[in-house]
Each structure stands twice: as C-alpha cells, then as structure tokens.
Amino acid sequence: MHKRPTLASWQQLEAMAAGKKSQHMNDLFAQDAHRFDKFSIELPSLMLDYSKNLIDSETLTTLLALAEETQVGQWREKMFRGDKINKTENRAVLHTALRASANKPLIVDGENITEQVQKQLNKMEAFVNKVRQGHWLGYSGKRITDIVNIGVGGSNLGPQMVTEALKNYSDNSVNVHYVSNVDGAQIAEILRPLEPEKVLFIVSSKTFTTTETMTNAKTAINWLTAASFDQKAVAKHFVAVTANKINAGEFGIEADNIFDMWDWVGGRFSLWSAIGLPIALDLGFDKFKELLQGAAEMDQHFLDAPLAQNMPVIMALLSVWNTTFLGSKSQAILPYDQTLHMLAAYLQQAEMESNGKSVSWDGDEIDYATVPSIWGELGINGQHAFYQYLHQSNNVVPADFIGSVESVTPVKGHHETLMANFFAQTQALMTGVNETQVRADLKAKGRSEQYINAIAPHKVHKGNRPTNTILLKRIDPNTLGQLIALYEQKIFVQGIILQICSFDQWGVELGKGLAANIQQELESVSSENVHDSSTQNLISYYKKHQQ
Numbered sequence: 001m002h003k004r005p006t007l008a009s010w011q012q013l014e015a016m017a018a019g020k021k022s023q024h025m026n027d028l029f030a031q032d033a034h035r036f037d038k039f040s041i042e043l044p045s046l047m048l049d050y051s052k053n054l055i056d057s058e059t060l061t062t063l064l065a066l067a068e069e070t071q072v073g074q075w076r077e078k079m080f081r082g083d084k085i086n087k088t089e090n091r092a093v094l095h096t097a098l099r100a101s102a103n104k105p106l107i108v109d110g111e112n113i114t115e116q117v118q119k120q121l122n123k124m125e126a127f128v129n130k131v132r133q134g135h136w137l138g139y140s141g142k143r144i145t146d147i148v149n150i151g152v153g154g155s156n157l158g159p160q161m162v163t164e165a166l167k168n169y170s171d172n173s174v175n176v177h178y179v180s181n182v183d184g185a186q187i188a189e190i191l192r193p194l195e196p197e198k199v200l201f202i203v204s205s206k207t208f209t210t211t212e213t214m215t216n217a218k219t220a221i222n223w224l225t226a227a228s229f230d231q232k233a234v235a236k237h238f239v240a241v242t243a244n245k246i247n248a249g250e251f252g253i254e255a256d257n258i259f260d261m262w263d264w265v266g267g268r269f270s271l272w273s274a275i276g277l278p279i280a281l282d283l284g285f286d287k288f289k290e291l292l293q294g295a296a297e298m299d300q301h302f303l304d305a306p307l308a309q310n311m312p313v314i315m316a317l318l319s320v321w322n323t324t325f326l327g328s329k330s331q332a333i334l335p336y337d338q339t340l341h342m343l344a345a346y347l348q349q350a351e352m353e354s355n356g357k358s359v360s361w362d363g364d365e366i367d368y369a370t371v372p373s374i375w376g377e378l379g380i381n382g383q384h385a386f387y388q389y390l391h392q393s394n395n396v397v398p399a400d401f402i403g404s405v406e407s408v409t410p411v412k413g414h415h416e417t418l419m420a421n422f423f424a425q426t427q428a429l430m431t432g433v434n435e436t437q438v439r440a441d442l443k444a445k446g447r448s449e450q451y452i453n454a455i456a457p458h459k460v461h462k463g464n465r466p467t468n469t470i471l472l473k474r475i476d477p478n479t480l481g482q483l484i485a486l487y488e489q490k491i492f493v494q495g496i497i498l499q500i501c502s503f504d505q506w507g508v509e510l511g512k513g514l515a516a517n518i519q520q521e522l523e524s525v526s527s528e529n530v531h532d533s534s535t536q537n538l539i540s541y542y543k544k545h546q547q
C-alpha cells in the first residue's frame with residue numbers, strides 16, 4: 001500500500017498549501033461570482049455551503065484526486081458489503097446495515113445480517129410498545145413511568161444527544177434519564193425523585209465489562225431490591241443491550257430481556273441498534289424508524305453521489321485540507337439550535353476516538369497531522385464566551401456552523417435573531433475587517449486621531465477563517481438521522497484518506513488497566529511503592545486524608 005505522502009495528489013496539495021496560506025478568501029470571492037454555486041451541495045432537506053474555505057477549483061480538483069488515489073470509492077463498497085475493514089480487530093464495520101432496507105440480504109461470514117437486524121428491530125418494537133402503552137408492569141403491578149439508561153461513551157452519548165435533539169417530538173409517555181458517570185453524584189441525583197416500582201433500567205454496554213457501567217448497574221439493582229425486598233423484581237425492571245450475553249446473564253439479566261449488539265457495530269456508531277432503545281421509548285418506534293430512514297438516505301447519497309457532489313466526501317477532504325495541509329489543530333462544532341446542545345460532545349467521541357491516532361493501518365508511524373481536536377458549544381452561548389478566540393487569536397480554528405431554516409418551537413422574533421447571528425458570524429470570520437476600514441469607521445464616529453491610533457490595531461480582524469455551514473430545513477427525526485450519518489461517513493472517509501483504522505480504540509485501554517490496579521490499592525490498607533513518585537504520592541495523600 002502506498003504511503004499517503006508519496007501520492008502525487010498529496011504532494012501537489014502540500015505544494016499548494018504554502019501558496020494558499022497567503023491568499024485571502026475575500027479575494028477568492030471577489031474573483032469568482034459563482035463561488036457559492038461551485039462550493040455548495042444541496043440535498044432535499046439539508047445543504048452544505050463550503051465556499052468559505054481557503055480553496056479554489058484547483059484545490060478542490062486536487063483534493064478529489066486524493067480521494068481517487070486513496071480509493072475512497074472502493075473502500076466505501078468494502079464497508080457496505082461487510083469486508084473486515086476494521087483490520088486490527090478483524091471485524092466488519094456495518095452500522096450502515098442497522099438502517100438499511102429490510103429486503104436486501106447481507107451475508108457476512110455465512111450469517112444474514114439483515115435478518116439479525118430485523119429480528120432485533122421487531123423485538124425492540126414490541127418492547128417499546130409494551131412499555132409505552134403501559135402493559136409492561138413493575139414488581140408492584142404499576143406501569144413504568146421512568147427509564148434510566150446506564151451506559152457510557154457510545155452507549156450513552158448517541159442516545160442522549162438524540163433524545164435531547166428530538167425532545168420536542170416526545171409525547172412524554174415515559175421520562176428518560178441517562179446515567180454515564182461513575183461519580184455516585186449522578187445516579188444518586190437521578191434516582192432520588194424516582195419510585196423504584198415504576199422505573200425500568202437499561203444497562204447498555206457492548207462489552208458488559210465497562211467498570212463504570214457495571215458499578216452504576218449494581219447500585220441500581222441494590223436500589224431496586226432494597227425497595228422491592230425481592231430479587232425477582234430485577235426481571236421486571238432491568239433489560240440489557242450487549243454483545244456479551246454471558247456476562248449480562250451472570251449479572252442477573254433475564255435472557256428474554258437482553259437485546260443483541262454485534263461485534264460489527266462500533267460503540268460510537270451504535271445508536272441505530274438497540275443501544276437506541278431509550279430514544280425509541282421516548283419518541284415511539286415510528287419516529288425511531290424515521291431517524292433510521294434519515295440515516296439510510298444519507299448512506300444512499302454517500303453511495304451514489306459522484307465524489308465532487310458527495311457531502312461526506314467533501315467534508316472529509318476539507319478537514320484533511322485544513323488540518324493536514326494548512327495546519328489547523330482543532331475544529332469547532334457550533335450548532336445554532338438549542339436542541340443540538342450535545343452534538344459537539346457526541347462528535348468528540350465519533351471523530352476523536354475513531355481517528356485520533358498516529359499509526360497507519362499498516363502499523364507505521366504517521367508523520368502528518370491527522371484529525372483536529374473537536375470541541376464546541378451552542379453557537380450563541382459561544383459568541384459570548386470563546387468566539388473572541390475564533391475571531392482574533394493567532395490560531396485558526398475551522399468551524400462547522402449548523403442551523404435550521406425552521407424552528408421546531410417558534411417563539412416570535414427569536415429565530416430571526418438566532419439566524420441573523422448564525423449568518424453574521426461566518427461572514428465576519430471570513431471577511432474580517434482591515435485597518436483602513438477600522439480607521440474609517442472610528443473617524444465616522446467622530447473619534448480623535450489619538451484614540452484611533454491607540455485602538456485601531458485592537459479592532460482589526462484578519463478574517464480568512466474557514467467555516468462550513470450546514471443548514472437543515474428543520475430538526476426532525478429524519479434530518480437528524482441524515483446529519484449524524486453525514487458525520488459518520490465523513491469520519492470514515494477521513495480515516496481512509498489518512499490511512500487510519502477508524503474502528504478500534506486501543507488508546508482507551510491503557511488507562512482502564514491502570515485504574516483497575518489502582519482501585520485495588522485504594523481499597524487495601526497497605527500501599528506498595530509501584531508507581532512514579534507523582535502518582536504514588538497522590539495516592540498516598542488521598543488515602544491519608546481519607547482516614
């Protein structure tokens with residue numbers, strides 16, 4: 001396999017990047033009246049404007065050549081047909097099968113994946129209806145009013161982000177809560193107002209070994225059985241979603257109450273599986289299917305659209321351009337829709353756990369920058385907090401602005417103010433304001449020459465800060481499904497271009513192992529001197545002050 005920096009397109013992009021850094025987007029817009037038409041993609045219910053990036057037609061052509069040279073199209077086929085592209089774990093990557101058509105068999109290792117998925121969807125539907133319609137009863141014969149999902153990482157962020165994003169579509173048949181942190185403060189606060197006889201717990205863990213989740217699940221079982229005085233109550237109040245049925249069974253979950261996960265679904269791509277149960281319980285199964293349908297539509301676009309018109313491909317190429325070639329170190333996710341307030345947290349896992357790596361899939365050290373660190377916040381809140389940095393710091397932070405044409409909860413005048421800011425910010429980040437403009441403005445305001453000389457440098461905004469704008473018609477289950485799948489496929493393409501295995505996460509294992517050993521030390525009276533002096537003394541201090 002060719003190393004990426006040896007590819008012709010890669011070398012051309014390297015050469016181009018140096019020149020591009022000295023250009024200003026203002027000039028690129030001035031030179032080309034059709035820039036928006038050239039650098040935007042419109043789908044039926046969402047559009048991407050990427051014209052405010054430091055690219056021109058030649059850059060785009062060369063980026064697309066990189067996608068060709070790295071065989072993005074072929075890799076895409078491999079993923080969808082179930083080849084084992086998760087090389088380090090020897091697994092297929094088939095979260096796309098979770099939302100694919102029920103009529104198209106997909107055979108992997110002799111198993112019909114479509115059949116397995118449909119079987120679980122049917123099981124989910126029956127369960128969701130039973131709970132929502134009040135037919136699933138707790139140990140005292142009362143209906144379930146509250147769902148507590150216990151899970152962390154992919155077994156939490158996706159479902160919780162979607163629950164928040166679609167909360168206007170909930171009919172409040174049940175209340176959904178999420179426990180992810182092993183800090184007892186979270187579960188204690190969530191359980192405090194709840195009545196055990198009316199609560200259903202979902203223990204969501206692909207591996208069913210995650211310490212934080214197991215600890216929270218044990219606490220939940222104790223809380224329930226302390227109220228019910230009966231271990232049998234667990235069967236009426238606990239279900240599990242896992243690929244490890246043995247552990248779930250040993251933990252005390254009834255076999256019928258276990259929903260399947262598969263090794264071909266990565267945790268961070270799993271909200272489309274039974275890991276999405278809390279979403280379906282909150283919204284009803286039909287709306288959950290609309291979410292799947294939206295994702296399937298984006299998958300179809302990803303499969304069918306030519307690379308130049310392909311949203312995930314373009315977004316991946318721009319990320320590589322901004323990060324690997326232009327040198328940006330981070331990327332901001334800035335939703336202008338209150339309900340998307342967890343999107344940045346969700347994408348942090350999706351992108352950074354997938355591509356935050358520095359070894360190629362062949363095991364070679366990578367000497368080019370891979371993915372940026374992802375961070376973000378609701379745009380409006382960010383404007384009054386960290387946008388100063390976006391506008392005037394000497395680090396350029398490319399940003400994705402995400403907004404919707406229609407508000408799902410219209411309050412007179414609010415959406416216009418919100419969206420005026422949305423459009424103004426990407427404009428300001430791109431155009432900036434130069435010293436001549438600043439001076440003219442201050443002069444027009446009647447400021448003295450002395451004042452102007454002192455203040456002008458502080459008011460200059462260099463602009464030229466790249467942004468993508470994603471505009472959805474409105475946030476609903478279908479468009480949200482499209483948006484999430486857009487980012488999932490972007491992350492996949494990024495991984496291919498950067499030659500990274502996007503579907504493992506070895507980097508989280510080291511800390512897990514150390515924590516397990518340290519926990520034993522914390523629980524024992526004596527303490528061996530086995531750590532570096534910093535860690536050893538911190539542990540000693542902690543233990544000493546605990547007594």
Ligand code: F6P
Pocket residue numbers: 152153154155204205206207208209210213267268353505508
């Ligand atoms: O520690 C990281 C991680 O392995 C994620 O990849 C995963 O989503 C999360 O932990 C939870 O894992 P599980 O679903 O197996 O409990």
